[in-house]
Amino acid sequence: MKLYDNKKYIEDVEYVANLDLPWNKMADRSILISGATGLIGSFLVDVIMKKNQEGLNCAVYALGRNEDKAKGRFRYCFEDSNFIFVQHDINKPLQTTAVGDIGYVLHLASNTHPMQYSTDPIGTITTNIFGVKYMLDFCVEHRAGRFAFASSNEIYGENRGDVEKFDEKYCGYIDSNTMRAGYPESKRCGEALCQAYKKQKELDIVIPRLTRSYGPTLLASDTKALSQFLHKGINKEDIVLKSAGTQYYSYTYVADAVSGLLTVLLCGESGEAYNISNGKSDIMLKDLAKLIADYAGTKVVFEIPDEIESAGYSKATKARLDGSKLENLGWSAKYDIRSGVERTMDILGEL
Numbered sequence: 001m002k003l004y005d006n007k008k009y010i011e012d013v014e015y016v017a018n019l020d021l022p023w024n025k026m027a028d029r030s031i032l033i034s035g036a037t038g039l040i041g042s043f044l045v046d047v048i049m050k051k052n053q054e055g056l057n058c059a060v061y062a063l064g065r066n067e068d069k070a071k072g073r074f075r076y077c078f079e080d081s082n083f084i085f086v087q088h089d090i091n092k093p094l095q096t097t098a099v100g101d102i103g104y105v106l107h108l109a110s111n112t113h114p115m116q117y118s119t120d121p122i123g124t125i126t127t128n129i130f131g132v133k134y135m136l137d138f139c140v141e142h143r144a145g146r147f148a149f150a151s152s153n154e155i156y157g158e159n160r161g162d163v164e165k166f167d168e169k170y171c172g173y174i175d176s177n178t179m180r181a182g183y184p185e186s187k188r189c190g191e192a193l194c195q196a197y198k199k200q201k202e203l204d205i206v207i208p209r210l211t212r213s214y215g216p217t218l219l220a221s222d223t224k225a226l227s228q229f230l231h232k233g234i235n236k237e238d239i240v241l242k243s244a245g246t247q248y249y250s251y252t253y254v255a256d257a258v259s260g261l262l263t264v265l266l267c268g269e270s271g272e273a274y275n276i277s278n279g280k281s282d283i284m285l286k287d288l289a290k291l292i293a294d295y296a297g298t299k300v301v302f303e304i305p306d307e308i309e310s311a312g313y314s315k316a317t318k319a320r321l322d323g324s325k326l327e328n329l330g331w332s333a334k335y336d337i338r339s340g341v342e343r344t345m346d347i348l349g350e351l
Contacts, residue, residue: 133193234348248283
């Protein structure tokens with residue numbers, strides 16, 4: 001069974017497609033999505049293609065490096081005239097005659113795997129910085145109506161102990177003179193580039209800041225802790241915890257992450273950043289591991305990480321985001337951490 005044939009997954013897609021959003025802004029227009037085969041991007045493509053079945057008529061330009069991978073994921077719509085795959089490496093300028101003036105550009109592509117932070121720190125930085133610059137240049141050239149840069153909870157750094165949750169103005173501590181700083185600092189630079197292009201090139205930009213996202217669209221190659229936990233749980237294996245597990249983070253199920261992205265894209269104020277987060281999905285890592293193990297019928301075991309793994313891990317011990325600014329736009333999350341994790345395991349267990 002393909003993911004897009006799964007009943008529960010279809011329910012999630014339909015849930016987002018039926019939200020009370022100003023979809024008319026996308027009608028008879030186009031959207032270009034980098035990272036279209038990723039965890040967030042693939043779900044977003046499915047939602048827009050679902051809306052197209054209902055008459056939205058929004059052309060989706062799906063960027064990705066691997067056409068075979070894209071065909072495997074989007075086989076159901078690959079021949080649809082409103083779906084256009086664009087083979088592209090975001091480390092290079094986007095030069096294509098396939099796209100004219102465009103309504104929206106959503107830049108999701110990024111190196112988000114901790115193992116790659118430690119094995120390819122140069123590529124982590126350059127992909128984040130050059131990738132967003134080339135997409136911004138594309139927006140200028142093609143007179144994009146709005147650009148959304150998918151940023152990260154990691155831009156906040158370490159909690160200084162002065163707040164419980166990070167609002168959009170918070171600035172925590174990052175030791176920039178370390179290899180691991182490459183990811184959060186390059187995301188910070190990406191946000192600064194967006195503001196520079198807004199001022200100098202008069203682009204309309206918004207910045208959705210994602211928390212640690214998960215769901216049935218996660219990739220087998222994903223090395224983040226939650227993704228590894230989920231893969232172990234689905235395979236009925238013990239959950240391996242490689243720390244004391246006291247890290248306290250915000251998480252977001254993919255359907256809620258995409259509904260948040262769409263809310264920012266269609267309703268957000270130009271130049272503003274918005275946390276996509278809800279307090280019902282904040283949890284300590286050890287409790288998250290136990291939640292998954294209990295649902296899988298296995299147990300949590302502790303293991304010392306090797307040097308490469310340890311180097312890629314986030315140094316933040318408490319990173320909870322305040323989502324009230326986005327909620328003031330009308331957004332709310334459907335899933336808490338328990339229901340989201342169980343739904344993920346149910347769907348992937350059926351594939």
